[in-house]
Amino acid sequence: MELSLKHREARRNGAGWLAVYAASVFAFLYLPIVVLIVYSFNRDGVGGFPPQHLTIEWYRQLAGDQAIWDAVWNSLLVALAATVTALALGLPAALALDRVSFPGKALFRRLVLLPLILPGIITGLSLLMLAVFAGMKLSLWTVLLGHGIALLSVATTELFAGIQKMDRAQEEASLDLGAAYWRTFWRVTLPNLRLPLVAAALLIFTLSVDEIAVSFFLIGRDNTLPLEIWGRLRRGMTPEINAVSTIIFVFSVALILVSYRLRTRGAREPEGAADVLQATFQGDQP
Amino acid sequence: MYSRAYKAAVALPPLFWVALFLLLPYSLLFAHSFWSVASGAIVRQWSLHNYAELAHNWMYAQVLFRSMKIAGAVTLLALLLGYPLAYYLSFCAGPQKQLLYQLVIVPLWVSYLVRGYAWKTILGSDGVLNGFLQYLGIVSTPVEFFLYSPFAVVLTLTHIYTPFTFLPLFASLEHIPRHLVEASQDLGASPRVTFWRVIFPLSLPGLLAGATFAFVLTLGDFLAPLLVGGPSGIMISNVVVSLFGAAYDWPLGAAISVCMLLLVVGILFAIERLEKRWSFH
Amino acid sequence: MAPLLNIRSIAKRFGARHVLHDISLDVNPGEFLTVLGESGSGKTTLLRVIAGFEQPDAGEIWMAGERLDTLPPYRRRVNTVFQHYALFPHLSVFENVAYGLRVQGVAKSEVGSRVEKALGMVKMDSYVASAPSTLSGGQQQRVALARALVNRPRLLLLDEPLSALDANLRRQMQGELKTLQREVGIAFLFVTHDQDEAMALSDRIALLRAGALEQVASPREIYSRPATAYTAQFIGQANLLRAEIANGVARWGALAWPCDAAVGPADFSLRPEHIRFTAAPPADDSHTVCFCASIVRQIFCGATDLLEITCQSGHRLRARVPSRGVLEGEYRFEFSAADAVRLREGGER
Numbered sequence: 004m005e006l007s008l009k010h011r012e013a014r015r016n017g018a019g020w021l022a023v024y025a026a027s028v029f030a031f032l033y034l035p036i037v038v039l040i041v042y043s044f045n046r047d048g049v050g051g052f053p054p055q056h057l058t059i060e061w062y063r064q065l066a067g068d069q070a071i072w073d074a075v076w077n078s079l080l081v082a083l084a085a086t087v088t089a090l091a092l093g094l095p096a097a098l099a100l101d102r103v104s105f106p107g108k109a110l111f112r113r114l115v116l117l118p119l120i121l122p123g124i125i126t127g128l129s130l131l132m133l134a135v136f137a138g139m140k141l142s143l144w145t146v147l148l149g150h151g152i153a154l155l156s157v158a159t160t161e162l163f164a165g166i167q168k169m170d171r172a173q174e175e176a177s178l179d180l181g182a183a184y185w186r187t188f189w190r191v192t193l194p195n196l197r198l199p200l201v202a203a204a205l206l207i208f209t210l211s212v213d214e215i216a217v218s219f220f221l222i223g224r225d226n227t228l229p230l231e232i233w234g235r236l237r238r239g240m241t242p243e244i245n246a247v248s249t250i251i252f253v254f255s256v257a258l259i260l261v262s263y264r265l266r267t268r269g270a271r272e273p274e275g276a277a278d279v280l281q282a283t284f285q286g287d288q289p
Numbered sequence: 290m291y292s293r294a295y296k297a298a299v300a301l302p303p304l305f306w307v308a309l310f311l312l313l314p315y316s317l318l319f320a321h322s323f324w325s326v327a328s329g330a331i332v333r334q335w336s337l338h339n340y341a342e343l344a345h346n347w348m349y350a351q352v353l354f355r356s357m358k359i360a361g362a363v364t365l366l367a368l369l370l371g372y373p374l375a376y377y378l379s380f381c382a383g384p385q386k387q388l389l390y391q392l393v394i395v396p397l398w399v400s401y402l403v404r405g406y407a408w409k410t411i412l413g414s415d416g417v418l419n420g421f422l423q424y425l426g427i428v429s430t431p432v433e434f435f436l437y438s439p440f441a442v443v444l445t446l447t448h449i450y451t452p453f454t455f456l457p458l459f460a461s462l463e464h465i466p467r468h469l470v471e472a473s474q475d476l477g478a479s480p481r482v483t484f485w486r487v488i489f490p491l492s493l494p495g496l497l498a499g500a501t502f503a504f505v506l507t508l509g510d511f512l513a514p515l516l517v518g519g520p521s522g523i524m525i526s527n528v529v530v531s532l533f534g535a536a537y538d539w540p541l542g543a544a545i546s547v548c549m550l551l552l553v554v555g556i557l558f559a560i561e562r563l564e565k566r567w568s569f570h
Numbered sequence: 571m572a573p574l575l576n577i578r579s580i581a582k583r584f585g586a587r588h589v590l591h592d593i594s595l596d597v598n599p600g601e602f603l604t605v606l607g608e609s610g611s612g613k614t615t616l617l618r619v620i621a622g623f624e625q626p627d628a629g630e631i632w633m634a635g636e637r638l639d640t641l642p643p644y645r646r647r648v649n650t651v652f653q654h655y656a657l658f659p660h661l662s663v664f665e666n667v668a669y670g671l672r673v674q675g676v677a678k679s680e681v682g683s684r685v686e687k688a689l690g691m692v693k694m695d696s697y698v699a700s701a702p703s704t705l706s707g708g709q710q711q712r713v714a715l716a717r718a719l720v721n722r723p724r725l726l727l728l729d730e731p732l733s734a735l736d737a738n739l740r741r742q743m744q745g746e747l748k749t750l751q752r753e754v755g756i757a758f759l760f761v762t763h764d765q766d767e768a769m770a771l772s773d774r775i776a777l778l779r780a781g782a783l784e785q786v787a788s789p790r791e792i793y794s795r796p797a798t799a800y801t802a803q804f805i806g807q808a809n810l811l812r813a814e815i816a817n818g819v820a821r822w823g824a825l826a827w828p829c830d831a832a833v834g835p836a837d838f839s840l841r842p843e844h845i846r847f848t849a850a851p852p853a854d855d856s857h858t859v860c861f862c863a864s865i866v867r868q869i870f871c872g873a874t875d876l877l878e879i880t881c882q883s884g885h886r887l888r889a890r891v892p893s894r895g896v897l898e899g900e901y902r903f904e905f906s907a908a909d910a911v912r913l914r915e916g917g918e919r
């Protein structure tokens with residue numbers, strides 16, 4: 004009895020230390036974000052301590068900064084187009100992986116997933132070479148191409164997981180009731196994949212807005228937002244960058260909340276991102 | 290069940306797209322690595338001299354070695370931070386589990402660039418950390434070595450990849466059936482023994498996945514060194530970037546990229562093997 | 571009468587595994603035909619081949635003079651009730667049932683009346699606006715039936731449709747299914763692993779074993795004249811007697827009965843309920859086999875007792891007798907020679 008009490012106490016102690024450790028990891032993860040947000044309201048610039056003279060001056064400056072808003076607009080355009088492209092190709096790719104056998108399928112599966120795990124620089128450079136080879140001028144179009152191919156892996160993995168979870172008999176029932184393949188696709192397959200489609204779209208959109216490693220090599224005269232910020236960092240740092248980062252942060256969190264809502268409503272385990280990561284390693288079962 | 294037309298309709302567009310925009314570019318990268326540059330133009334003559342250059346010039350191996358050291362350090366730190374966190378969430382967090390999980394995910398979606406930038410504002414000589422230390426009177430003059438050092442690169446990348454490492458760790462811990470833990474306790478094992486003999490071995494696939502992610506993505510990183518690394522924090526991808534930029538030696542840059550690609554694919558291949566052996570399905 | 575569906579030498583394999591070997595089977599118009607088999611016997615695959623979800627590797631299927639197996643599933647005038655119903659979760663009950671009519675371009679006014687009639691037939695007309703997920707298993711089952719029948723298929727395929735229901739509901743649905751089939755007059759091809767269900771519902775049973783047809787006959791025929799040892803044991807219980815035939819007499823231990831088959835070994839099936847107690851001394855009648863046996867075990871089954879008995883020669887049998895209290899010791903038993911059914915050879919596969 005005494006022994007088990009001791010035992011339990013030891014366990015509680017262990018859990019206590021672990022809780023403290025976990026709390027410090029959280030602190031580490033959130034420290035830069037908090038600093039970033041706090042200093043976006045700091046009149047005296049991005050450094051120093053403590054922050055003084057809180058102001059929204061930087062947000063006001065940001066509001067009048069045409070170059071930033073152009074970049075935001077470009078980023079949104081690219082992200083929207085990249086989402087559409089990645090889904091439009093990722094859905095057939097996922098369907099093909101699920102139900103078509105063709106020579107080179109294993110290679111195809113690995114190739115599709117490669118940009119997810121490969122350092123962005125390799126994908127970016129290869130596409131740069133293609134652009135030069137084909138005589139394409141670098142522009143937002145080449146950036147879109149880069150995102151379209153890099154994020155195809157995300158679309159394919161997410162949608163493949165959705166197809167695997169779908170009830171097969173649904174499509175069979177539709178065919179059985181006389182709807183041919185195209186109709187079955189529109190009336191049954193697509194509605195059944197609604198949640199994975201929306202989840203994948205949100206994920207791809209967010210990743211595209213953030214993307215920098217691939218875009219770095221493919222960008223032309225017009226900047227996306229991350230590259231605009233990148234360019235400014237070389238010239239010097241002002242809290243205006245904190246301000247725009249804060250806005251992106253709030254925007255991203257809002258998107259996550261939406262996608263989380265969708266996921267839980269679809270009664271899926273909230274591990275989509277982990278699924279994507281893990282699938283990358285298991286080439287034969289994306 | 291599916292007709293030939295259906296199969297062609299779903300398989301051909303992605304196949305075509307992947308062949309054109311993935312296979313062809315990678316092949317071009319490969320081809321460039323065997324070409325050379327003469328008076329500012331690429332000469333399409335096949336030779337191994339780029340690889341010979343990489344083998345002979347000690348500088349490249351040194352930078353690669355440093356990149357691997359940094360990647361190793363980041364991986365280790367990310368695991369040391371991520372594993373206890375994942376364990377705590379999975380086994381001790383109780384009803385707060387979902388909320389805490391989301392809290393780990395949120396930083397993952399904060400732009401990579403923004404997080405690098407935040408560290409830059411913290412670590413700089415007139416940054417937040419130095420301001421804080423001076424405010425407390427611990428130091429009187431700013432500490433210079435926080436920023437522009439391998440330390441800054443490791444810190445920044447650890448911050449970026451810890452949530453990445455956490456995800457598969459958490460998933461694998463969550464998938465451990467709880468009755469196994471109970472069985473171990475029932476058979477007289479203390480929590481410590483249960484952890485090392487039951488939980489840890491079963492979480493190895495997740496550990497492997499997380500470690501691979503952190504290592505591979507760090508290895509190819511070039512933005513963090515540019516942001517916070519300084520000259521002593523230069524990594525292999527920075528060499529590639531400069532060869533593609535100012536130095537204008539695409540073939541040599543391509544050769545380094547091919548080496549990186551092979552290294553990464555080799556690691557993934559080895560990990561896949563290991564993971565097959567370590568997963569109990 | 572020409573058969574409605576004509577299955578000719580169908581074979582199907584998945585990789586190296588042969589799932590169906592040389593299946594030939596006819597389905598007559600308006601009949602209730604059950605394909606009965608253990609799990610893994612290939613019964614669902616056979617159904618899926620007919621519906622068009624799987625392509626056979628060999629053989630042909632014809633329906634009413636038209637070749638069926640080359641048509642895609644959506645061109646076959648065959649509908650399926652799926653094992654787990656496969657109702658479309660994003661459509662209401664009404665839209666689920668209307669689905670087939672809409673994709674075939676049936677006029678709007680007609681869709682409404684036909685759907686309502688079909689739902690009325692399965693007593694689900696008050697649920698038209700419900701979402702499938704709000705229905706119970708039995709209700710979903712009815713909607714699935716209506717969704718298939720509303721298209722007026724020539725043949726309805728049912729893939730273990732009752733297996734997901736609990737025992738009581740299942741018995742009730744069996745009754746309704748049979749009544750419904752009589753009303754609509756459509757031929758049903760029903761797949762199940764449950765022999766009682768097969769016996770209760772079917773006009774004919776096709777017993778499938780490891781991908782080949784073992785016997786096709788009416789329930790009574792298949793029960794009273796099983797063709798093989800497998801059939802005898804799969805449908806009901808049976809004693810298998812490995813007898814030796816010589817001079818027009820079959821001998822199994824000390825028991826003997828007339829049999830005009832060729833000399834050599836032969837297997838017989840004897841149902842436990844055909845063995846009964848007898849008080850009379852052995853008659854001179856060679857068509858009744860009498861013997862003494864002691865009771866080894868008695869299992870009480872309500873109205874009957876199942877007895878395990880050992881003959882004096884040491885051979886064991888099972889007998890089913892009306893319950894009448896605890897039995898011990900040796901008794902005299904008899905059975906009619908006609909009830910010992912000679913089985914086809916090569917029962918083992």
